[in-house]
Structure formats: structure tokens, C-alpha cells
Amino acid sequence: MTGRVFHTSDWHLGRQIGRHRRDAEFDAVLAEIVEIAADFRPDLIVHSGDLFDSSRPGLDDIVRAAQTLRRLEQVAPVVVVAGNHDTRNVLTFLEFILNDMGRQDRTQARVRFATDARPDGLLIAEYPAADGESTIRIGALPYLHPNRFAYDFADPATATAAYAERMRAVQADVHQRLTSGARPDHLLVFAAHLFVEGAVPSRSEKPISIADDYAVVAGALPGVVYGALGHIHKPQAITSAPFPAYYAGSPLQLDFGEINDTKSVVLAEIAPGREPRITTEPLTSGRRLVKLEGTLDEIAQRAGRVGDAWVKAVVKAEASNPHLGETLQKMLPEATLVIIDEIRPGAANRVLDRSAAAEELPGVDELLRSYLDDRGTSGVGLDRVMAAFGALCDEPDPEAPSPCCEETLLSAAIAGSGLDGIDRSGLLTAIPSPEGVR
Structure with a gap:
């Protein structure tokens, strides 16, 4: 029993470098991603967050995302996890567009979005593998901002606990729902957008989101056959996790902190009871x-x-x-x-x-x-x-002529210096004669 998972992440569509847009580069690397996915023939495609760079993406970037996800869904079903740059409204709109303007059953949609981390909103989905003997069962955890715990979760104790401790409880809930009712033929996959302890950032991420207080302990992650992680832009394996977990990273070098990073996607062949076969396929598009x-x-x-x-x-x-x-x-x-x-x-x-x-x-x-x-x-x-x-x-300023004699006289009077030190020769000739005064 084997299944295939194609893992990509952190596209950050709309990201500029300086004042320059990179539309042609994004088009090229997204086409490359679709081509690699088609060659790999996965059973499931996972995007682990940050489709966009801005919470209010431009129309061109929304269209670019929709067109690429449409092409990917023709290869295999797609699950997109919300990242810290994504917003629920934008992803819900994308889902509406891709879901035949809302006319399809959401549970049967080829592209599904995980935007809610609350227990009744978690995305737990199953996808049959091509071998006909196994099923990929995925539990997806979108990015959780620390402030969300204050109003999205019922337990008051979580409002004051450290972020990593609160995330541990949320992950435990995802794990419980993922494993509940799981059968021997199920291949369990955990997808999340978060900063795992031990990960090496590229420093092109938002600094506050990779602070030490936000690092989740790797050992607290659910014990599944593959972990598809997003948020860190440097592709890497998390060796401290109790199961194979990878950051796919961003598909383009996003800033000069990433000049030595080789960008890639992850190809995972998974099976129960044995180590998955993981291949990172380099991406060559982009300047x-x-x-x-x-x-x-x-x-x-x-x-x-x-x-x-x-x-x-x-x-x-x-x-x-x-x-x-x-x-x-x-x-x-x-x-x-x-x-x-x-x-x-x-x-x-x-x-x-x-x-x-x-x-x-x-x-x-x-x-x-x-x-x-x-x-x-x-x-x-x-x-x-x-x-x-x-x-x-x-150039001389025509609006700022030299001070006239009256201005000089007034300035001297205000300063209390009288007429001492003022050149009277030009001053007297400039003062109107009594005959000229009305």
C-alpha cells in the first residue's frame, strides 16, 4: 500500500523585490510546478500556506492563483492550508470560484481550503490512492495568530498560556480527529502552517512570526507518516520531528536573505509501517x-x-x-x-x-x-x-525676494535693536515722503 503526495508552499503571489513586480517569474515557476506535479502523478497535492503575499491581493494575483490551482486539480485533488499572509475571505472567494460558483458539494470539490482551526471547522479529508489499496487521510491546521486564542477557543486557560503550549493542545485535537476512525489502509498526513522549533528561517518571513515564543516543539507534532509544513521559506527537513516532516519553502528567492537557497517542491511516496521515500525536486525558474x-x-x-x-x-x-x-x-x-x-x-x-x-x-x-x-x-x-x-x-526663488527696507526696519524694532547698525542710506530713500501718504 503506497500513496503519493506532492507538496508545495509559500507562493507569496504579489511579492515584489524593491519596487519591481515579478509576474513573469511567478508565471514561469508556477508552470514548472504544474509540470513536475503532472510527471509525478500524485494522489494528493498539498499547498501548506501563504498563497499570497498580502492579505488584500490584487486581481491579477487572485486570477493567477485560481488558474494554477485549476491546472493542479486536473492532476490530483488539492488541499490548501491558510497561511499567516492569507485571509479567510480571500480563500473562501477562491473556493467559490473554483467550486463552480458554489454549485458543487464542497466535500466533493477538487480544491479544498483549510481556513478554520476550531474543532468544528477543521478540515479532515480522505483521498483514495491510485494503488486501490490505500487512502490518504489528511488533517490540516491553518496558521493561528496568537490573538485568535482569546476569542476562537472556549477554554479560558488557553488565553494566558504560552503560544507553543496552546498550539500543542490544538495539534492534539487535530491528531485526535485525524486518527479517530482511521483504518489500517489509511495513510495519515498532517499539513500545517507554523514555525517548528529547530527550523532555519530565511529571514524573509515576518520577523514577529518566527520569534522564539512562536516556535512549536517538534515532538508535539502528531505522529503521522508525513508532515507537510509551510511558513519557513528555506526548504528543509525537520529532523527533530518524530515523523518525516518537511518545509517545501517558497518557489522563488524572495529577497537577498535567500540568495544561497535552492528552491524546490517535495515528492513523498508514503506507506504504513516504513519510512517514506522523499525527493526534493529543484525549481529552476526565476531570476x-x-x-x-x-x-x-x-x-x-x-x-x-x-x-x-x-x-x-x-x-x-x-x-x-x-x-x-x-x-x-x-x-x-x-x-x-x-x-x-x-x-x-x-x-x-x-x-x-x-x-x-x-x-x-x-x-x-x-x-x-x-x-x-x-x-x-x-x-x-x-x-x-x-x-x-x-x-x-x-535657481533663484522668484517667490522669495530680498527683504525690503520696511521689513528690515520692522525686524530690527521687534528685536529691540532700534536703528543701530542698520544702513540708513538705502532705507531713507525707500520710505515714502509725507506728500505721498494719504
Whole structure:
């Protein structure tokens, strides 16, 4: 008796890199995922959470998800677990669209969504394996925000317990429902979107969601034949779990913390009473993320090997270079410069006390450049903005003429200095004569 599970996760549709959308890359990697799934011929496809990057995804990303799930359901039934970036309303709408506008029986739908972790809302489903002898029985646990325990679960004691302890009780409930009524031919699969103790994050996840207080003890996970985990973007096995459990990871490198990660999907052949056969199939679609660090000369030596990639450049320089973005772009004609950091000796420890070191204060142009760079404007675009700013600074302001004599006189009177020290020669000629006063 064997069953096949195809495991993918954390698509994060809509995720940008800097200010750049990655629609073409997502289309390519999703097509690759569908192709691998078709070749594997699984009995069940599991997506373990975070279909989208935003809780309010754009229409293009909703359509992209719907079309891909429709293609996957033609390969095998699909179970999608809600992640911390997903919202119940969006996934319910997707289910409505994929379920023939609500005309099909939800329990018979080819794509089902696990969005509720409450006991009466948990998704426990069965799917027959192709061998005709076994059935895959899956229990799915969507992401649970710590605040949800205060109003979604009846036991008051869970409101003050540590997150990991509360999750242990929820997992125990999933396990109890998963195993209740299970037959010898059932292959039990646990799918969840959560941070398991011992997992290695890529640091492209939301920092608060991978804090130590949110780490679930691996030993508390239900003892099943395969665990399909989501939430961590780095593909990996959780060796401390009492059963084979894997993070499929994100299909694209999502930021420069993942430049060394090889993205993949998981192919699991499972059977009762023996270790599953696990294969991770690499994904090759998408542009590379490259970090270049050094002086301009050192970066120039590596530039020829970069090619078509997203690039973060950390440039060590003795002095500020107003045309740094343009210079780098000429070195890297096929690449897209996402981040440019200019590192100068002593710049990080600059004294900002004017009385102590006036010459060390950054100028307005330098402050503006730093601000724009932090806000995502970099490269050639940043150079053009700074050039325009410089041109504006050089132009006289027609709305701010030199102070007239009356203004000078009034300012002196307010200051209590009288007319001492004021040049009266021009002042007297500018004051109207008594004849001119009405």
C-alpha cells in the first residue's frame, strides 16, 4: 500500500523585490510546478500556506492563483492550508470560484481550503490512492495568530498560556480527529502552517512570526507518516520531528536573505509501517538574486559573471559618488539594481552635534539621497532625482525676494535693536515722503 503526495508552499503571489513586480517569474515557476506535479502523478497535492503575499491581493494575483490551482486539480485533488499572509475571505472567494460558483458539494470539490482551526471547522479529508489499496487521510491546521486564542477557543486557560503550549493542545485535537476512525489502509498526513522549533528561517518571513515564543516543539507534532509544513521559506527537513516532516519553502528567492537557497517542491511516496521515500525536486525558474560587495574596482571584476539578475550592491568608497547608480548600471547592463548601499569610512559614526563638529554634519543633498535610497529609489532613478534637486537649488526663488527696507526696519524694532547698525542710506530713500501718504 503506497500513496503519493506532492507538496508545495509559500507562493507569496504579489511579492515584489524593491519596487519591481515579478509576474513573469511567478508565471514561469508556477508552470514548472504544474509540470513536475503532472510527471509525478500524485494522489494528493498539498499547498501548506501563504498563497499570497498580502492579505488584500490584487486581481491579477487572485486570477493567477485560481488558474494554477485549476491546472493542479486536473492532476490530483488539492488541499490548501491558510497561511499567516492569507485571509479567510480571500480563500473562501477562491473556493467559490473554483467550486463552480458554489454549485458543487464542497466535500466533493477538487480544491479544498483549510481556513478554520476550531474543532468544528477543521478540515479532515480522505483521498483514495491510485494503488486501490490505500487512502490518504489528511488533517490540516491553518496558521493561528496568537490573538485568535482569546476569542476562537472556549477554554479560558488557553488565553494566558504560552503560544507553543496552546498550539500543542490544538495539534492534539487535530491528531485526535485525524486518527479517530482511521483504518489500517489509511495513510495519515498532517499539513500545517507554523514555525517548528529547530527550523532555519530565511529571514524573509515576518520577523514577529518566527520569534522564539512562536516556535512549536517538534515532538508535539502528531505522529503521522508525513508532515507537510509551510511558513519557513528555506526548504528543509525537520529532523527533530518524530515523523518525516518537511518545509517545501517558497518557489522563488524572495529577497537577498535567500540568495544561497535552492528552491524546490517535495515528492513523498508514503506507506504504513516504513519510512517514506522523499525527493526534493529543484525549481529552476526565476531570476537569480546576487549580492555584490566591495569597491567599484572589485565589483567590476565580478560584473561580467552576473548577467540577468536582481542585484544588491554594497559599494565601499572614500567619498560620495553622485553617479554611483549610473556607473553600476553600465557595469551590469543585463541586471536590475534593486538596492545600492554606499559605505564610507566613519560615515556610520558621524557626530551630529554642530557645536562639536560642524564639518561632520551631512548636507541636505546627502540626507535626501539617503532618505530616497531607504524608500526604494536607487540606481539611475536616484541619480536623476538628485540631479534635478541640484538644478532646483541653483535657481533663484522668484517667490522669495530680498527683504525690503520696511521689513528690515520692522525686524530690527521687534528685536529691540532700534536703528543701530542698520544702513540708513538705502532705507531713507525707500520710505515714502509725507506728500505721498494719504
